[in-house]
Amino acid sequence: MSQDGAALEAAGLGMRYGRRKGTVLDGCAFRLPAGRICALVGPNGTGKSTLLKLAAGLLRPAEGTVRVLGGAPAAMRERVAYVAQNKPLHPQLTVAETLRFGAELNPRRWDAGAAERIAYASGLEPGAKIRRLSGGQRTRVALALAVGKRADLMLLDEPMADLDPLARHELAGALLAEATEHGTTVVMSSHVVAELENSCDHLLLLGGGRVRLAGRVDDLLAAHVLLTGRGPDFGPHLVVEQRPTGRGSTALVRSRGALDGDWQVEQPTLEELILAHLRNPAAEPLLTDGTAPAQQGATA
Numbered sequence: 001m002s003q004d005g006a007a008l009e010a011a012g013l014g015m016r017y018g019r020r021k022g023t024v025l026d027g028c029a030f031r032l033p034a035g036r037i038c039a040l041v042g043p044n045g046t047g048k049s050t051l052l053k054l055a056a057g058l059l060r061p062a063e064g065t066v067r068v069l070g071g072a073p074a075a076m077r078e079r080v081a082y083v084a085q086n087k088p089l090h091p092q093l094t095v096a097e098t099l100r101f102g103a104e105l106n107p108r109r110w111d112a113g114a115a116e117r118i119a120y121a122s123g124l125e126p127g128a129k130i131r132r133l134s135g136g137q138r139t140r141v142a143l144a145l146a147v148g149k150r151a152d153l154m155l156l157d158e159p160m161a162d163l164d165p166l167a168r169h170e171l172a173g174a175l176l177a178e179a180t181e182h183g184t185t186v187v188m189s190s191h192v193v194a195e196l197e198n199s200c201d202h203l204l205l206l207g208g209g210r211v212r213l214a215g216r217v218d219d220l221l222a223a224h225v226l227l228t229g230r231g232p233d234f235g236p237h238l239v240v241e242q243r244p245t246g247r248g249s250t251a252l253v254r255s256r257g258a259l260d261g262d263w264q265v266e267q268p269t270l271e272e273l274i275l276a277h278l279r280n281p282a283a284e285p286l287l288t289d290g291t292a293p294a295q296q297g298a299t300a
């Protein structure tokens with residue numbers, strides 16, 4: 001961990017694939033304090049996988065820096081577990097051989113019990129060949145390897161995408177229990193916004209190559225309210241997104257001062273907060289206290 005406790009930090013981070021292909025990340029800047037369970041969300045193609053690969057040291061930035069646990073990603077591989085979107089595993093190995101391979105690669109940190117708890121919880125056979133496993137079963141083995149590594153930072157690219165709802169619930173619970181017990185920081189990209197509220201305490205929303213929201217979920221929710229009134233005027237409050245409703249207009253706003261006015265006030269859910277920001281890519285970014293990189297200072 002770095003002195004100031006950042007598990008992942010990006011400053012002026014830029015990334016493009018080849019000269020002609022356009023910029024994926026452009027001036028991306030944020031700081032993720034250690035110990036958080038962070039949801040990484042954003043539209044398709046916005047650079048979530050790219051950011052995770054940069055943090056895993058599999059890509060090099062075109063501009064700026066990314067630091068993990070206070071150091072360069074390539075120097076931190078032993079302390080970082082990365083699960084790619086396509087969950088690459090050796091198809092000819094069995095599940096048990098795959099876990100043994102994980103142990104050999106991580107002799108100083110390997111936690112066989114934790115890996116086996118994840119791998120075998122649903123009745124998966126140790127002798128089953130990886131090539132015969134379903135997508136969800138492969139995911140289970142990939143997550144078992146990541147947990148067994150006993151990393152300080154886990155980077156998970158859409159880890160739950162091909163799991164059935166029960167397996168998703170069970171695995172998310174097991175993963176988060178392991179992470180909480182050991183103080184592991186988790187960054188998990190996902191499109192299943194409704195499920196993030198129960199599993200994540202931190203949010204990183206990417207869009208247009210930059211960070212649009214960053215902070216503790218509680219802080220981000222506290223900075224916003226849903227106002228329903230005759231509209232379209234919502235006083236001094238900064239409107240993120242506004243839609244007509246039966247009763248007039250409902251707006252998700254960033255509160256600027258007292259909330260009294262001719263409208264009804266409700267707290268948004270995390271899903272409402274994320275959807276409003278996805279619907280309005282032009283909304284002003286918000287990085288709450290402690291989540292802007294040291295040299296930049298918070299933008300709100």
Ligand SMILES: Nc1ncnc2c1ncn2[C@@H]1O[C@H](COP(=O)(O)OP(=O)(O)OP(=O)(O)O)[C@@H](O)[C@H]1O
Nearest residue numbers: 017018021024042043044045046047048049050051
């Ligand atoms: N190896 C590559 N070569 C060229 N372009 C790439 C490569 N990998 C990703 N890209 C491009 O970079 C952009 C960001 O891709 P990335 O996979 O990081 O997005 P994402 O947010 O993870 O998307 P999704 O939600 O669809 O998984 C996309 O436009 C994609 O086409």
